[in-house]
Amino acid sequence: MSKKPSIPKGTRDFSPAEVVKRTYIMDTIKRSFMQFGFQPIETPSFENSDTLMGKYGEEGDRLIFKILNSGDYLKKVDDTLFSEKDSGKMTAKISEKALRYDLTVPFARYVVQHQNEITFPFKRYQIQPVWRADRPQKGRFREFFQCDADVVGSKSLWQEVELVQLYDTVFTALDLKGATIKMNNRKILSGIAEVIGAQDKLIDFTVALDKLDKIGEEGVKNEMREKGITEDAIEKLRPLFSFTGTASEKLLSLETMLANSETGQKGIEELRFIVDNISELKLQSAHLEIDVTLARGLNYYTGAIFEVAAPEGVAMGSIGGGGRYDDLTGIFGMKDVSGVGVSFGLDRIYLVIEELGLFPDTVSANTKVLFINFGEKEALYAMQAISQLRTNGMAAELYPDNAKMGKQMGYADKRDIRFAVLAGDNEMAAGNYTLKNMKSGEQETLDFNGLLNRLK
Template identity: 65%
Template sequence: MASKPSIPKGTRDFSPKEIAKRNYIFSVIRKHFELFGFQPIETPSFENLDTLLGKYGEEGDRLIFKILNSGDFLNKVDEELYKSKNSSTLTPRISEKALRYDLTVPFARYVVMHQNEISFPFKRYQIQPVWRADRPQKGRFREFYQCDADMVGSSSLLQEIELIQLYNSVFNDLKLKGSIVYINHRKILSGIAEVIGEKEKLIPFTVALDKLDKIGVDKVMTEMLAKGISQEAINKANPLFSLRGSNTEKLAVLKEFLKDSEEGSKGIEELEFVLQRTSDLEAASIQLNFQVTLARGLNYYTGVILEVTPPHGVKMGSIGGGGRYDHLTDIFGLKNVSGVGISFGLDRIYLVLEELNLFPADIAHNLDVLILNFGNKEALEAMKILGKLRGNGIRTDLYPDTVKVQKQMKYANQRQVPYIILLGEQELEANVFVVKDMKKGLQTTYPINEIDQFLATL
């Protein structure tokens, strides 16, 4: 007996109903991307491994899915290297490609390769799947979609404000009110590391700090100590771990803390500019909350960083995030091109809308009319009606088999079809067809050559 098939952990099949809900989210996000002037691009599902490695930090690099070289991939590995079992030296010899980890690094590569075709500042959006070798759990998958909007070629802080407005517009349209946009600045984090005397350990400091909400203060301190950050430095930073109050109050405390750091003070100045000009968002569906511990863990951010969480009461991780990156294209040879972007986490947004019952009631409605099949002669005549209705944009289908009407009606109910057309032997002789309104239970008869009368009711 054949074994039951399965799919890899962290991946999913999607039913027609689920696809309809996902497409609804896609359409809302795409609509607002285009309203804000972003242009679509696509990049390959896999990139050269050296394009991706080193861009996401040590932890991110471990989550990249590597692709084995085709053919005898061990042929280029000598016996000594093979026996060493050192993955860091072995991997480059057997893998030259990898599935993309996100859409931002491939976008930076795209900009460099197509710089002579692009009009700067360039605003692009991209909606494609990405892959991460992460531990699957609720809202975290190994294959998932990202919906990104980025702007490159300008360092204006007006772009950060526009991206926050974009979040607001999308979540308003999705009726997802009460989401929180946490905001911080990479220069503030650099300033903190400088003030506590650990500027050279900025990356391990921010990676540990970013886990504060997940593992708590004690475990964060333990991780910092393990990364070589001194107890004295941790004690200096400790008051910031529990910073409370309004955005203005928290920034006031931080101003005093960073008064001797030029970089940190610059970060506060830029953050205040963004906060002041987004405080009057009309019909805001989001809350903007400064959080000094927000780091996002990715090495390429240099300015404002953002992370979006769902409304209070919904147990879910971030549903979006992004920030400013000033040097991402440098590593591909294109200098002085600043960029800023955000991402919408489609899969988590889906789960939040489902939990809050925010999908439109008729989301699964994908067939307007079903014509019942009473035999070959009747079906051939029904095909004429079928073509006329489809030609007028009415989603119509003809049941393919001549089976009991009860079975065909059951199928119609399962598909939630609002109208049924009956064209049996009697109707054919009378040159008419009967339409049943499945919701009202009413039947109406129309001449076959007067289909427009039925179309007028739809």
């Protein structure tokens, strides 16, 4: 007996119902991107290795899927290198391309490569799959889609305001009410490190602080001690462990705490601009919150940092995130091009909507009406009606074989098709159709216009 086939860990097959639901989410996001003036681009699924390697840190490089060179890929490896068994050195000889790890670095490459064709500020959106050799777990896969929107070529904080609105618009359209848009600023974190005397340990203290909701106050303090942060510095951080209040109240508290930090005050000023304008413009269904423990992408972001949490009561990690970066294209030699962007976590958004039962009933991969096949001339009669229904935007199909009635009706049941049409000699003679509701069992005889109206 042949072995049953399988797929790699961290990848998935999607059923028709799942594909339709995912498409519904992507189409909703895409419409919002276009409403906000973002333009679509696409980049290749794989890039030259030197485009990707070294852009995500040591851990990121390890998670990049490398593609073996075609042909005899070992011919460039001499015996000495082969005997060393150093995978790092050997990879450069046997692999010149890699699957993209995210959409951001390919976007930076795109901007630099096409800079003479682009009108700045450039607002782009991209919805494509990416690949990471990560450990699979709930909501985390090795192949997944990213839905990104970025603006490059402008330092205006109105872009951050619009991105908050973009999140709110998408989640409102998906009926995903109660999502929390958390916001921080890299300059505020730098200011905190400055006032507690830990400028040289900015990354260490913020990585620990970012875990407050997972390991608690004592866990954070212990991790900071392990990283060499002094007790005096940890004591100065005490107010942050129970930082409460509205966004405006938190900014006032930070103003006092960071009174002696010019960098910190600049970060507060930037956040206040966003908070004050969002307060004037209003959000429809999301909440905006200042979270000083938020430190995602600290090596990357230079200004605002965003992260979106699912509505309360749903056990799920972040469903979106992003921030301001001041020199993304600098990695490819194009300096001083500021940008800001956000991403939507398609897979996690799907799981949240599914858990909350928020997919509309209209989101279905099903045919609406199945015509029963009674024979060649009846099938032709049915196909004439099916063609007209399809012209009117109706999903209709003919059972392909002249099989027993029970088999055809069973097919409709298993496919969860709501209506069946029976058209035999009597119906054909009168120019009618018998419409059966597969849920209630009710039947009625109609002419074509009556059939069309009833199905609508």
